[in-house]
Amino acid sequence: MATVANYANIFVRYDLISSGEAKGAKVSSKDAALQKVLQCVLEGDSDNIEAAVNEALASKDPMTVINEGLIKGMNEVSRLWDEGVYYLPQAIVASDAMLKGLEICEKKLGKSLEKKGTVITHTAEGDIHDLGQKIVNALLRANGFEVVDLGKDVPVDEVVAAVKKYNPVMLTGTALMTTTMTAFERISNRLTKDGYATPFVCGGGAVSLEYVTGYNLGIYGKDASQAPGMASDAVNGLSWSQLREKWNS
Numbered sequence: 001m002a003t004v005a006n007y008a009n010i011f012v013r014y015d016l017i018s019s020g021e022a023k024g025a026k027v028s029s030k031d032a033a034l035q036k037v038l039q040c041v042l043e044g045d046s047d048n049i050e051a052a053v054n055e056a057l058a059s060k061d062p063m064t065v066i067n068e069g070l071i072k073g074m075n076e077v078s079r080l081w082d083e084g085v086y087y088l089p090q091a092i093v094a095s096d097a098m099l100k101g102l103e104i105c106e107k108k109l110g111k112s113l114e115k116k117g118t119v120i121t122h123t124a125e126g127d128i129h130d131l132g133q134k135i136v137n138a139l140l141r142a143n144g145f146e147v148v149d150l151g152k153d154v155p156v157d158e159v160v161a162a163v164k165k166y167n168p169v170m171l172t173g174t175a176l177m178t179t180t181m182t183a184f185e186r187i188s189n190r191l192t193k194d195g196y197a198t199p200f201v202c203g204g205g206a207v208s209l210e211y212v213t214g215y216n217l218g219i220y221g222k223d224a225s226q227a228p229g230m231a232s233d234a235v236n237g238l239s240w241s242q243l244r245e246k247w248n249s
């Protein structure tokens, strides 16, 4: 009967987090404080992320901590998932740690006193991947926009009703799955049919420039950091097609 020579070869994947080491990770930072933040995201260490983020914030601005620590760490989690190194448990704990870190950065970014206009944000119907949306919320608020956060897995009907209720300067959508991004086109069709021309910025791993520019109102958002600039343009009167022309060509 065959015997197992090395149990580590069997248990290595479920062992990743509890070992305290993010095995296989290829990102690092030369800055010691940012390295701790990266490490906490990669290891899904929600116990220590608060201290790590606060330490980084002592010498860096919140945007640097978000970009160079939290997003960089989460992008590496995405890569490790795609490579088959990380599985659902690792992705869940990493996301929790990232969200905890983002909350602290968001408080530090604060809310601008200037009120520029209302933006509605949501994550597509059927989709619970909301990290991109949370980053968008934080950046919009810090730049003076009132954010109506509809949350994740939001039915198309609810998004359409919210646009009619708040009449925002801009609507955003995040979708990470090819099965959920189709909700955006349905929202666009419903709004167009009812006479609304609200710019609808759609982002998230699943969507592409080609897909989003295939329906009315759609503007492709590649990176969350574009959201405040797009919303400012909308406040300044640019139509959805002018926004598309400016940001997507």
Ligand code: B12
Residues within 6 Å of the ligand: 071, 074, 075, 077, 078, 079, 081, 082, 088, 091, 092, 095, 126, 127, 128, 129, 130, 131, 132, 133, 135, 136, 172, 173, 174, 175, 176, 177, 178, 179, 201, 202, 203, 204, 205, 206, 220, 221, 222, 223, 224, 225, 226, 227
């Ligand atoms: C983390 C993660 C999870 C977490 C989500 C936690 C959370 N709160 O979000 C958990 C573990 C819960 C999860 C669950 C699942 N997941 Co998952 N998950 C991931 C993973 C590893 C990373 C995604 C992520 O958060 N990236 C980081 C964020 C910041 O990126 P982002 O949202 O794209 O945002 C950036 C840009 O796109 C942009 N952006 C986003 N929105 C917007 C909006 C605007 C206005 C602008 C301007 C920009 C912008 O800005 C951000 C950067 O600044 C990916 C792997 C991958 N390669 O992406 C899989 C992945 C998305 N998951 C996948 C799947 C299949 C699932 C599950 C179905 C698994 C399962 N069998 O149960 C479930 C989904 C259940 C559901 N109904 O939604 C698939 C989707 C496949 C597909 N293309 O359809 C992926 C691609 C993995 C894979 N290759 O198979 N997942």
